[in-house]
Amino acid sequence: MRRIIPTRWKKKIQNVLLDIDARIDSTLFSSAKGLRELYERYSTFMDRFYVGRWKRWVIVEPLSEAATLGLGGLILMLALAIPAFRETADDDWLKKSDLAVSFLDRYGNPIGSRGIKHNDSIPLEDFPDVLIKATLATEDRRFYDHFGIDIPGTARALVTNAQAGGVRQGGSSITQQLAKNLFLNNERTIERKVKEAFLAVWLETRLTKNEILKLYLDRAYLGGGTFGVDGAAHFYFNKSARDVNLAEAAMLSGLFKAPTKYAPHINLPAARARANVVLDNLVDAGFMTEGQVFGARRNPAFAVDRRDENSPNYYLDYAFEEMRKLVDTFPKSYTERVFVVRTTIDMNLQRAAENAVENQLRQFGRDYHATQAATVVADLDGGVRALVGGRDYGASQFNRATDAYRQPGSSFKPYVYATALLNGYKPTSIVVDGPVCIGNWCPQNYGHSYSGSVTLTQAITRSINVVPVKLSIALGGKTPNPAKAGRKKIVEVARRFGLxxxxxxxPSLPIGSDEVTVLEHAVAYATFPNRGKAVTPHAVLEVRTGTGDLVWRWDRDGAQPRQAIPASVAADMAEMMSHVVSEGTARRAIIEGIPTAGKTGTTNAYRDAWFVGYTGNFTCAVWYGNDDYSPTNRMTGGSLPAQTWHDIMVAAHQGVEVKEVPGIGMGQKLPPSARVAAATAAGAPKIIDTKPGPPPVLTRRGADILVRIEKQLDEAAKSAAKTSAAEPPKPARSSSIAGPESFAAATPGDKAAPAGRKN
Known part of the structure; x- marks a missing residue:
């Protein structure tokens, strides 16, 4: 029995498995047979469409390949189009830049305007026919025929540029240029051109041709801080765009290509030559005859002389950008686009800042090989009183005060010392000025010498490089990487200041190798006289609609001051930084009777020279250098920057009640001679109150030789006087050999000692 039962179950299991196997085989066979029959039916059906011989290779195969390539092209185009269409994600894209802002100074006087009026501007049909024809003939003759991209025009431009070996003709249509103005920037990259093409096609599907042309005429930048042909007509010709004649229309149309280069108030001959090219285009396009343009050639347009008008364009650009960001915070339901904005600017101080920069560059720029400068003056609540973004707005609209990132050099060190004071150090704390290395980097002081044990006050006064680096290591404590941990603390404190x-x-962050802007650097220093409260830089005080309704006000809606460091630390830092001015590297910044503190900065190879300082009323930063980062001729922060700062701040304090600086009080009101004696008695090199002159060219040895020669001449003169009984002894002559910062002073009996590079 025991053997029979297992045998029966075994047979049953085998039968079940055989049954399953049979069913699977049958299903597979039936499926294969069905698929084969289906394929045969499909083949029989498709044989009806078979094309052979020449028809296959001439028609079928090309169509098949075209379909394959077309599908791949569509996938590629979709991948390229997605980044472009992201630019249109804002539903308010048409009005995003559609602002018309009139700016007033802090006292309510008009100073300029920015932006454009789309809804309220001149209708397209009111523009002169010659202006529209001149624009189309020059910018896009096939504007009404293409779909947003002028393929023949682009191909023609490519051929012309290839033959010329450079960019001689543009291939962008008016729609593409409008897409760039609305959504993109001016960078010359393939990515931007691809986005521009897709956005142009997208605009053609959303707007009519006349709407596109109208937007283009309204929103193109045409130089002189103007946008749109109507604004440019008022600026250049003192008339509305409705009233321009053919010569003026040709000059306006010529500005679309390069408004800075062809602006008539800057280069009238170039503007007239460009207008003549526009007249040629009108004839070539068949829009006008040679006889019709003959009068405009003989009588070219005259632009209004704007040389005496000095609008604060860099400041207006900054204020307009701030206003655009501010409008984005308004409720979406708010549709007003015309505003009157009262700003923080003081036009008298603005003129003084511009003149100070220009005077220094004109006198000493060539000697120092410095071509550009920027400065920002702000009150202690962050309001920007004056802003100079470059030497000449007409030559370059790039705002070096707000958009240029430059190394601050030693002017960054106050953030390091403030961090040290926050972590238990005192102004009298001793740090050894000696060799130190972080990895393979070993910072050096100017002159490759060390001072041994110095206090923090002495270190910042003499702008020693090693001490901030050692402080950054000490701030890291016992962490695995103390230098890195210390630098992290320094960055955190700098962020609190507003950077x-x-x-x-x-590793070189503590001595100012990281880049900052002049605007943020200037306002961050306001934390020291503000008893440790950091403020936000701003240009807008009040925003009203065109009808006078108040929309926004800084004291009510703006960012409030925030406590960045304790008031005691701010006072200690002010006291330390006051020594930089009174007896350190920034003596040219001294203003008699006004408490002053600050820090100079000079970067490697003398590429950047800074002075950032403050009083109890204002803070100010001054930068000198070159746009191409080329070195200056030994310019330091204590030369032109400190002198420029002095000239600006003297003007800023005219008629102003001088306030004390916490930690300094009202300062010491010493006459120049007493101040010099006090500094000398304290062990500092002798100083001379002179304006900055050309950079020093003498070496220390050369200065010593000249002093010895002069002493020998004096001794010879004395000997000659003694031999002549009829003549009294001649008094010894005194002399000084001093440069802006390399030499302190040299008189008979004293050796001219280089003060060293003052950072």
């Missing part, structure tokens, strides 16, 4: 620049972590 938003990237500030990457590098």
């Amino acid at each position: 938003t620049a990237p500030l990457p972590d590098t």
